[in-house]
Amino acid sequence: MPAFRAPRGTRDLLPEDRAVFDRLASTGTALAVRYGYRPIETPMFEQSAVFERGIGSVTDVVEKELFRIAPRSEEAEAWALRPEPTAGIVRAYVQHGMQTWPQPVKLTFTGPMFRYDRPQAGRYRQFWQFDVEAIGDPGPAVDAEIIELGLRFYGEVGVRDVQVLVNSIGDPACRPAYIDALRDFYRGHLDVLPPTERDRLERNALRLLDSKDPAMVELNASAPRITDRLCEACAAHFASVQVHLTALGVPFRIEPGLVRGLDYYTRTAFEFYVAGREGQQQALGGGGRYDGLVELLGGKPTPGIGFGLGLDRVALVLAEQGTEPPAAEGPLAVIVGADPEDTVTRLKVATDLRAARLRVRADLGRRKLGRQLEAAGRDGAHFAVILGDELAQGQVQVRDLLAGTQRTVGIDDLARELARAEASHHHG
RNA sequence: GUGGCCUUAGCUCAAUGGCAGAGCAUCGGAUUGUGGCUCCGAAGGUUACGGGUUCGACCCCCGUAGGCCACCCCA
Structure with a gap:
């Protein structure tokens, strides 16, 4: 009824909501700082190519969800609102020569992200992420450190029953062979594949693994597993990540079907879910290693790992779990x-x-x-x-x-x- | 991007195809400077928007927008 309202998929954080977000953001930043991360801020938009090159042009995030800004003139650069923070932060790492800083460079950032998809509860066109990136450390110890940091964030903020799912998706040495094996496997069952999956087979075969189509779930149970086909270096890395996680007392579950939606990931991939909701969408957060991204964006070959945690979804889960929001403080x-x-x-x-x-x-x-x-x-x-x-x-x-x-x-x-x-x- | 459900006051919700209402919230009053309780009153609506059917539409039909759910995907 009002003449104007917040654009589709966006919302106003009224003072009560804003208080919750402030608490989440300040808790996250303080936690990251305690772990040696330094806050950074990058622009809300970048040249579209930063995302197309970094995230991968055949991903959904770039293909159909990128919030592109209409150019103001013929010669204008093509810009897009950031759909995630990593590409922009890595772009800044390269631009400012951070490879000359003491490595690894550990950075944290919290701010709004934008994706042009169809809104739903916990899924917005503008949403907030708490992000942490460690660039220049090949791991595997830092992989475990960063996963533990993510889990601790949920604990400090009061989310209960968070589960950690981890996987390794290999690297350029072993993944291509695995993807070939996967394609061969699916081609042998073409009759069972739903049309949309058939379409994705050649373009992005890994994605078929986390399909929720019942026929696919059954088929995927017998699909070749990446964890069985990692090269020696990736296998050793993954095993060591698990040793470190266990030593830190981080409970985790290996999920061979966990593949991330962005192309830059290598080796360690992980997601956080509220227990019992793993099957649905609504990951609370996720991240992984991106050893090829710096080079992809014009820097020297440099390993990196990071995560992004969705604050809107944390706020939603906190409300569902009945966690009391901070009481509004009246004047003295x-x-x-x-x-x-x-x-x-x-x-x-x-x-x-x-x-x-x-x-x-x-x-x-x-x-x-x-x-x-x-x-x-x-x-x-x-x-x-x-x-x-x-x-x-x-x-x-x-x-x-x-x-x-x-x-x-x-x-x-x-x-x-x-x-x-x-x-x-x-x-x- | 696909399919489905929903939309009435700021909020939560009523109203047989025949006068659009309640509770809460807001604002004011209950005789001079003292809150929470109580009582009285006011304001608040293009029934999301645009068409159509009908003597007559919140109600039936079509379209649009927005929200939600399942996909898709991700945070």
Whole structure:
């Protein structure tokens, strides 16, 4: 009914929602910093080629979900809103010569991503990711470190029953042979393949592995497994990742059907799910190793690994699991007055208290005292400072709205008294 | 991108094809400067939008938009 509303697939984070997001983002950043990651920020859009080259042009993310920006002139560069953070961060790594920094370069970022797909709960055209990237470390120890970091994030933020799925999808030494074997296998069962899967067979055979079509699920049970066909180096790497994960006490499940949707991944791939929902879409987060990406974007051959965790989905799961959102904090005090018309004094008192670094609100409406106090109570204020005739003697009433008590305070002592009350309240 | 369900006040929901309503929330009042409770009142609607059928449409039909569900895919 309103004339304007938020574009399809986007939403407003009202203060209550925003408080949840703030908590998720600050928890993630603090956690990553504790692990040695430094916050970075890259543009929300890049040359389309950064994503086409990096993510792979035959992926869904690029083929049908890339949020392209209409060029403003013939000679304009083709731009696209970022659908994920890794390509842009790696582009920055190359552009700024980060290979001369102490390796690995560990970076973290939290911000909005954009994908032009059909919205659903937990699936938006603008969504938030908490991202961590370690560039320049071949692993396998850092693989386990980063998976443990992801799992710890969910724990600290209060999501219960998170499962870790891991797999290795090989590297250029072994994956091509595996994909050939996979194609041969599916070609032997062409009659069973649904049309869409048949279409993808030549283009992106790995994707058939995580199809949810019942016929495919049955067929995939007997499909060749990448984990049986890793080259020696990949097999050793994968085994060592598991040793490290076990040593860290990270419970995980090997999921041979786990393939990631972006082409740049090699070797370690992992996803986080809420237990019981693994079969559905709605991964809470995922990531993996991308040893070829830096080179693909014009840098020297450099290994890397990272993850992106979807904050919108974390917020959704927290709500479903009944986790209490952070309580809205009301002002320490509201300045109210017996004379509804005297907004000058109320605003002046509030301004002086704010200058003293106190969180106060002045009631600037011209309504009678009872209404002002009522609003202060609903606002969650701890105190009401009541301005009345005593002001002539330099005094005000300070009413404790929670306790229902009230006392007279000299106007010159007001800031000190309120600051002391706030301090004792927070320590008690 | 495919299929299905849904859309009435800020929110949650009513209304047989015949006067669009309730609760909560908002705002105001209950005689001079003290909140939460109670009582009274006000405001709030192009029934998502556009067509059609009908004497008459929130209600039936078509289209569009948005949300949700299952696909697809991913976070």
